[in-house]
Ligand SMILES: Nc1nc2c(c(=O)[nH]1)N[C@H]1C(S)=C(S)[C@@H](COP(=O)(O)OP(=O)(O)OC[C@H]3O[C@@H](n4cnc5c(N)ncnc54)[C@H](O)[C@@H]3O)O[C@H]1N2
């Protein structure tokens with residue numbers, strides 16, 4: 001049985017990046033930039049005043065307080081009408097280009113307008129050369145990589161793309177994800193469950209998670225445990241980049257998902273991983289096709305499905321979308337209570353992680369009742385990681401996967 005790390009490597013090895021496309025930056029939120037964004041210009045494009053005040057020659061103020069002639073007024077968006085010579089200054093606003101000849105700006109608070117003559121200003125103190133001036137190219141040089149490929153587009157990147165790339169982004173297309181929920185016991189959200197029946201929680205939950213990951217989801221609904229229905233749903237699901245099949249992956253009498261997948265050209269890459277919950281995870285890839293679908297057979301128990309999604313499916317989608325690799329494990333959470341994992345599998349235990357003002361991050365394992373207990377997950381924001389057969393003490397550091 002593979003370890004989680006080995007299984008993650010297999011998933012990453014089989015997930016190849018999708019093709020690229022250009023789209024408005026606003027629509028690319030959450031997607032990864034497919035190419036480095038290189039600055040086509042230097043920024044700022046001109047020496048820029050960073051305060052409202054007066055542009056002047058710093059050397060004029062070497063003797064301290066000095067009275068200068070105000071020869072111009074430059075507001076943002078305008079340019080100077082004349083050069084500044086010794087003994088002269090220009091009234092200037094934040095963001096306006098510096099007038100030729102001037103090398104510094106003094107804030108209006110450090111000046112006094114001559115009450116007799118508004119065209120003269122008293123500079124109250126000596127001004128340091130370069131004060132409050134952002135030099136041309138001081139932020140970005142032409143040709144500089146501003147956003148490396150693989151970075152996820154957030155509002156900051158949308159702003160930068162508006163500035164430097166005409167508001168467009170080159171990204172990998174969103175993956176399509178098909179979802180099948182198998183099980184004779186399943187009913188939809190508006191059907192009263194009969195004896196032995198339960199609601200299909202995995203289908204909608206997986207749809208929500210895949211949507212949150214940036215995928216385009218095709219919900220194929222509940223499929224009964226019979227070969228023909230499942231085979232037909234698999235055929236449809238294999239049109240997508242990723243197919244998620246919930247349930248029927250274990251060793252039950254009706255667990256014939258793997259066999260049907262093999263019949264449709266999906267090769268098993270691994271079955272079963274050393275983790276709890278989620279051991280029966282099945283992973284395969286369609287072969288002999290130009291669009292090889294990745295197939296995840298997720299354990300039917302809802303929390304097992306959720307854990308496998310966060311560890312493996314999310315990583316696969318990240319790979320397909322070309323996001324820079326980030327391990328799902330976040331280290332450094334201080335455990336708030338003792339914890340014992342008596343099992344022979346490492347456990348990803350639902351927990352609440354918190355960062356109090358001034359303190360480090362803490363993590364508290366919840367009162368979780370096992371793979372079927374999805375309700376407790378509503379209180380969780382993390383899965384705390386504990387090695388097999390291990391005792392942990394309060395105050396120890398552990399790692400976690402954020403959910
Ligand atoms: N003899 C063994 N039995 C089981 C093993 C094992 O190794 N040997 N593994 C156990 C583990 S661990 C898990 S997890 C489950 C996973 O089984 P399957 O993936 O085959 O899933 P099912 O048997 O179809 O369902 C398990 C459980 O989950 C409920 N379920 C299924 N689909 C949904 C859904 N869409 N929404 C909500 N709940 C769902 C289903 O009713 C079952 O209660 O196998 C153990 N057994």
Ligand code: MOO
Nearest residue numbers: 277278279304371
């Ligand atoms: O792995 Mo099962 O997912 O323990 O419940």
